Each structure stands twice: as C-alpha cells, then as structure tokens.
Amino acid sequence: MEEVRKSSAWVASRANHVKVDSSELERIVDKIGGSIPKFEWDFEGIHYFDNGPLTVQYLFVLDALNFCFWPDKELEYNHLALGLKEALLNDKTVLDADRLQSYTGPQLRELLKWPRVLPLEEERVRLLHEVGMELERSFGGEAVNLVKACGKSSVSLVTLVARHFPGFRDHSLYKGRQVFLYKRAQIFAADLWGAFKGQGYGFFYDISSITIFADYIVPAVLRQMGVLRYSLALSSSIDAKDEITSGSEEEVEIRACSVVAVEKMRELLETKFGKQVLSVDIDIWLWALGVQNPSLKHHRTLSIYY
Numbered sequence: 030m031e032e033v034r035k036s037s038a039w040v041a042s043r044a045n046h047v048k049v050d051s052s053e054l055e056r057i058v059d060k061i062g063g064s065i066p067k068f069e070w071d072f073e074g075i076h077y078f079d080n081g082p083l084t085v086q087y088l089f090v091l092d093a094l095n096f097c098f099w100p101d102k103e104l105e106y107n108h109l110a111l112g113l114k115e116a117l118l119n120d121k122t123v124l125d126a127d128r129l130q131s132y133t134g135p136q137l138r139e140l141l142k143w144p145r146v147l148p149l150e151e152e153r154v155r156l157l158h159e160v161g162m163e164l165e166r167s168f169g170g171e172a173v174n175l176v177k178a179c180g181k182s183s184v185s186l187v188t189l190v191a192r193h194f195p196g197f198r199d200h201s202l203y204k205g206r207q208v209f210l211y212k213r214a215q216i217f218a219a220d221l222w223g224a225f226k227g228q229g230y231g232f233f234y235d236i237s238s239i240t241i242f243a244d245y246i247v248p249a250v251l252r253q254m255g256v257l258r259y260s261l262a263l264s265s266s267i268d269a270k271d272e273i274t275s276g277s278e279e280e281v282e283i284r285a286c287s288v289v290a291v292e293k294m295r296e297l298l299e300t301k302f303g304k305q306v307l308s309v310d311i312d313i314w315l316w317a318l319g320v321q322n323p324s325l326k327h328h329r330t331l332s333i334y335y
C-alpha cells in the first residue's frame with residue numbers, strides 16, 4: 030500500500046483546505062498513554078460468520094456495497110451487514126455468482142429488507158453484477174479463490190481486487206497526480222483479518238501494510254479531535270451539510286490527510302512508547318468512536334468508493 034501512503038503524503042504536503050495538526054496528534058497519543066482502546070471486530074454482532082468460504086463471499090459482496098449510506102437519514106452500514114447476513118441465513122445461495130448478476134434494484138431492496146430506494150441504487154446493482162460476472166469469469170464464482178490467489182499477502186489481495194473489479198479502483202486526480210486510497214479493497218482484507226481473527230482465510234503476513242479506510246466517519250472523528258483542521262470555508266460548508274463534490278481538492282485532501290494523520294499517529298506510538306500498532310486497529314477505534322456519536326458532522330460526497 031505504498032501507493033496509498035505516498036500519494037496521500039503528496040496531497041497532504043500541498044493541501045490548501047485541510048491540515049494535519051501534529052501537536053494535537055501528539056497530545057492525543059500522550060493522552061491515550063500509548064495504547065489505543067481495543068475494539069473487537071464485529072463489536073456490533075452484525076456480520077455473517079461460518080468460518081468458511083461463504084463468509085468470504087459475504088464479506089466481498091458486503092464491501093462491494095460498503096459506501097454512501099448518508100443520503101438516507103435512517104440507513105447505516107449496519108443495515109447492509111445485517112440485511113445480507115439475514116438473507117444468507119435464509120437462503121445460502123443468495124450471494125452465488127450467477128444470482129449476483131441478475132439482481133434488480135427492487136430485488137436488492139427486498140433482499141436487505143429496506144423499504145425505500147437505496148442511495149445510488151443503480152450503481153449498487155451495477156457493482157453487484159460486476160462482482161458476479163468477474164467472480165464467475167476468473168475465480169470459479171467464489172471470492173474465496175481470490176483470497177487463495179493472493180499468497181497470504183493483503184497487499185496482493187488489494188492489487189488483485191483492484192485489477193479485476195473496476196468498481197474497487199478508488200483513485201482520484203489531485204493537482205495532476207493520481208492518488209490511490211483503495212478504501213473498499215483494503216477494508217475487504219481487514220474484514221477477512223477481523224472475521225477470521227488473523228487465521229485461515231484471515232491470515233496475512235503483511236497486514237501492517239494496510240492503511241486506514243478513508244471514509245466519511247474517520248475524518249470527522251479526526252476533525253473533532255482537533256487532529257484535522259479545515260479551512261473556514263470547508264468547515265462551514267461541511268457544517269451546513271453542503272455536498273462536497275467527488276474528486277474536488279477538498280474531498281481528496283480530507284481523505285488523504287486522514288491517512289497521513291493516522292500514519293503519523295502510528296509513528297508517534299512507536300517512537301514515544303515503543304508500541305507497534307496496526308492502522309487497522311486505529312481505524313476500528315476511530316470508526317467505533319464516530320458511529321457512537323450521533324452529532325458527528327461528516328463530509329457528504331456522492332461516491333461509490335466509501
């Protein structure tokens with residue numbers, strides 16, 4: 030994930046709207062005394078798990094759809110995770126590659142037991158079809174074969190996913206340079222690692238290479254902590270719930286600076302406290318803080334990437 034770290038650092042060094050406040054970062058690291066609060070993966074108990082290939086299929090489909098819940102005030106990630114879980118418990122074939130290719134919007138809503146049109150529903154359906162088609166064409170219909178092909182490397186898994194599934198290519202252009210954030214591809218590796226507790230399909234020798242998953246919750250938590258500072262104009266437009274255009278400098282800076290802030294936090298934990306901490310663990314801590322705070326103000330971008 031060197032591309033993610035490098036391109037994010039490049040953005041942060043040229044950013045006009047977002048700043049990483051290093052002294053605030055240091056204060057936070059001192060305050061938590063060098064150890065980040067531990068959250069179990071699936072602390073909410075909402076994911077399907079059977080310790081086998083179907084869990085891998087579930088997580089891959091989940092992360093294919095793991096984006097942009099906020100346009101519907103009542104919709105959250107939990108509904109997706111739990112909806113897919115319950116659908117699978119009812120019928121083990123709902124996520125088979127051939128079925129993924131034929132879902133319509135209303136059928137997806139019915140599967141998730143969601144009463145209204147989903148945000149970006151047509152895109153969600155298109156991405157499901159893409160996943161079904163490419164799994165069938167190159168992986169015998171099963172996401173587990175993607176995992177088997179990555180040689181226990183999370184970096185290879187992210188690369189393989191991005192190579193085969195265009196919907197996971199979370200890139201943008203910033204001041205003429207390509208920036209890579211790979212939020213959903215990386216979270217797929219992290220979800221495997223979390224669900225299988227670092228064993229079997231969840232074992233990756235290089236899990237420390239994964240960065241945080243630049244979504245709309247983690248940046249908001251970092252901002253609230255004082256670690257990310259936004260320009261006055263950006264602050265007011267986020268607080269006013271204006272939409273931030275996908276691919277705008279502001280949007281790319283918010284996401285890239287979040288990655289950089291957490292990488293700096295890791296460095297500080299190591300240099301000040303001698304602690305080696307995974308970005309994945311910092312991510313789950315920050316994300317859990319964020320979703321437990323109903324008054325959190327996050328940026329709103331219509332995006333299929335997060």
Ligand SMILES: Nc1nc2c(c(CN[C@H]3C=C[C@H](O)[C@@H]3O)cn2[C@@H]2O[C@H](COP(=O)(O)O)[C@@H](O)[C@H]2O)c(=O)[nH]1
Binds near residue numbers: 246
């Ligand atoms: N950085 C980061 N972003 C994450 C997650 C997760 C869920 N991971 C699960 C896996 C194990 C854990 O136990 C979690 O349950 C979702 N998101 C993002 O949040 C946003 C949804 O927010 P809201 O609209 O309030 O539901 C949306 O962009 C979604 O893509 C994470 O872990 N890290």
